[in-house]
Amino acid sequence: MIIADILNYLLQLGTVFLLATEGSLVVQRAGLLNLGIEGFFAMAAFVAYLVQVMTGNFALSMLAAVCVAVAMNMIFTVLTVHLRLNHIVSGLAVAMFGVGLAYAFGRSLVQIPVYVQLPVLNIGGIYIDPIEILSFIIVGLLWFMMYKTKLGYKIRIVGEDPYVADMLGIDITKVRYIATLIEGALVGMAACYYILVSAGAWSEGVTAGKGWLAIVLAMMGLWDPLYAVAAVYTVVTIRDLIRLVPGIGENVFLLEAFSYIIAISLLAVVSHFEIKKRKRVSIPLALAKVYSREERARKYT
Amino acid sequence: MKLLELRGITKRFAHTVALDNVDFDLLKGEVHALLGENGAGKTTLVSIISGVYQPDSGQILLEGKPVTLKSPRDAYRRGIVLVPQHPALPESLTVYEALALFLDKSPSRKLKTFIEERLRKFGIEVDLDKRISLLTPYEKVKVEIAKALVADAKIYIFDEATSLLGHGDRELLYKIIRTLCAEGRGVIYITHRIDEVFNIADRVTVLRKGRKVLTRRINEVTREELLEAMFGKKLEEYAGPRSASTHGEGLAVENLTVQDDYGRLAVRNVTLSVKYGEIVTILAAPGAGHREFLEAIVGLRKPVSGRVKVNGIDVTGRDPSFIRRMGVAYIPDDRLGLGVAPGLAVKWNLVMRDLDKFTTKVGTFHKFLNDALVKVLEKVGLAPDVLPVPCAELSGGQIQRIITARELFLREVKVIVALNPFYGLDYETTSLLRKTLIDLRNSGCAILVATEDIEEAVKLGDRILVMREGKILKEFSGSTVSARELAKVLTL
């Protein structure tokens, strides 16, 4: 029974990170390194909680979370795509803005727990709710989109070399907007699911680090929707099994620090492997690089 | 009926005028050749027609209607496709996927059949299922041509497309172009080879220093007129005294083999020596391996095998700063990408190669630094007030003067290596640089210049080597060879 409980717990957290990671993956594939995810994860979680408290309607909360995440992500897109600003600093600005805003408004709320019980499918003691199923469907859809559709090709090429994409007649701005739209929607869902189903209440620092971890997980999964599942569940398992160890008490902080170190080490190993295989694995080589057509073209003349 | 008309196109980059009030037009079913030296503005003009650049002023008319070409995609939608000089293809896709993406269609059986048929019609052979990252640069050019052909465009632009193609494929390209014209499309053909113009074009326009010099029907113009138009007074200029005396071996290269960025062998087993007091020029077509050869000499590329000796000392595989300290100067042709750090002030660009000489043990700069810099700027004809200006804001000629000042005058150099040093330069800078090199030869430097320009090779070289496919093909003496003879060997 305990094993089933642990699996349920991991599946729940895994779903949160899986959705957010897949979102970050899409946008990184389009060449944008979006650190702002931390900010709109917080804002989306806060709005989802607020709407749930006010209306009690889960679907409405999710819709609100998705809308907020998408809207905030647009700030990042405008800064980096139109104003050609540094991705890292722009992302940091959006992150600070979002986190600050969410907790500033959030503190004035009465922090009542609002655990949402979603209908579940019981398979031998393991409860699977619709969002968990959806997360895996989304993985499949994203994989299909990335490798089998025109849009997926476009996203990959834009991330690999925007100049080439431009010369192929791809509308880079549009593709990047679509990518951030997908990211916003997925992160909004992740945030809503996290705050209402997994955490169950708004509290100080409840979302801290979730978005940033998603960025790392996307890199660890080599920006591939399927590999990302492996990356997410490996790290979530290591990270969160620690908390369940009986009698761990305050040593949990040390172990949690350790779990981040494991995540970094895994990323280092995976990246090292990836450098050698670069000819075969397609990766967003233009990640975090600002593109301007005329300035790029000049280098060739 | 005019397919395309450009009126008064002007384009500026920072301080240079790349195109100055240029008019151009293209009729249905004709090949209009665009002729000019390297840096005359040809590529800028086609970049404007294909939507890469926006003109600063002027008008573009497509079939009589004024249009704005906002992006390459916009130009493509209006029926303009470009075969660029440097292939720009998605490395991670297969050829077929890239073509499908270019046509903005999802991959399907039907589409593949269509593409195969279309390519067969034009006689282009490419492996549609091969990944582009695995293609050679030469195959990539063919993919670029295939890409243009599958699109049903009104206007085709070929930008120096033959520079990377072999001889047989050149004939194929001419055939393709004739087919396109027979179908009533228009072709703009950019080249710097006069022979090609007579071979393929109906009309020719010559650009020089960003200005249109002439537009004529091909049967109304002679080779001499075109040469005159391309080079102006450059033709009757200087063919000065050759080296008086040489002594000792300044630079010795033994059996050098070097790879290019794609891992192909770009230089195969080349041996050469440059004596003090002589200029050796390597004449080569783009992509012949001369770039990799020079980079291996100055330490920017690790050779696969072979030896490089400077003044008798083995420097094979040492880093660029070590070789610099041995008294070697290198003038690269990628001025903004390698020659200077564009974001930094001229002052820092001048000292950056000789930090060991201008800094104290603590790392601070010597007090005499500024005086030294002012002095070398004077030698290349620049005023000291450029010192605080970032290089990105200077013209190509000014940047080349800065590189020259740094490489040749800030340290006592014995060996000078230069790659396409005159590419895209204005007249004054060209003469200054040439005079500087000849003066330094006369004072005993060993100089190796690789160039893609026949005139420059003849004017400078005491000995002239022709390089093709990574090998030295033939050697000429500078005092007896004629440009015509060289051109023959180069286009064998």
Next chain:
Amino acid sequence: MTRIRIRIVRRERTTRGFHLLLTVLSLIGAFLIAGVLMIFLGVNPLAFYSIFLQSSILTTWGLQITLSYLVPILLCCLSAIVSYRAALWNIGQEGQYIIGAMTALAAGAFLFPNVPPPLSYIILVLAGAAGGGVWALICGLLRIVSEINEAVTTLLMYYVALQLLNYVCRVAWRNPAFVGHPETYSLAPQYMLSFGGSLAIAIAVLVITWFLIDRTKLGLELDLLSEGFRVAQYSGVKPSRVILWSMFFSGALAGISGALYLASTSGFLQPEFSVGYGFAGIIAAWLCDLKVLYAPLASFLLAMMYSSGHALQACLHVSIDIIDAIEGLILMAVLTVHFFTRYKIVLVRQ
């Protein structure tokens, strides 16, 4: 037919005055938007502005608090400048600040508790520098060996540092004398600094950093690295070596920030020790356009934000987190200035 199109065009050189004007305008813009946020939070924006100014500069007491925040923010700002000049994106100053304080505490409370004053201060600074420096150096190594973006690793290392801070406060170095709130043992008394002392050390570090970055070839090496690996290699700069030392230098500055703040305030660590000076430093670095000499001014503005936070909470019942949001706004505004100094928007009539 005339249509008007918007085009973004690269600007020719701009003057320093123009830059300054835009910066001031952008700050005004950021504060106007902050005022709008206040309305949403149910606060009169005018009250917000007045409390902001009173609690940060207009009262002696407020000014003192502001100055006490100036030191850690200034040092984190220098840390950001050092790494950004080389186009290395160290954004984990907060983590390096925590680790710097922890190593300083380890030195001052456990390893060398009996060292006399002048030497103790040197140990304090060196310990902080070593801790923060090594923390950032790890990310530099990962960048070289595995090509991992240093922005991502420095951020993750911040979380590691945060967890370690919690661990030492609650378990490893917990002082049992404090019941209830988790706090560590204190620095030995001879390590404690007055505010003036920490400011003096900070100014000394500022001058040293300015000298190294603006007067020696180290600064030029940073700039060359930011221009790309090939140019750096051509000019004899070894990219990996510059990455390592500039990451260490950057981390060391943030580490010193943590050590000084620890020694000039309580002398012990608590989980609330991390309040975001590292992130404030990053914003200050962009605000001063990565110029070391303007860093104090930019850091002072950010310090004003921090000192007004508590007053806002006490007087207007606004959560202190709003400071983060306003900082985010300032950063966006300052970044926009960078766009407008490099490009201009022109309307083209066709």
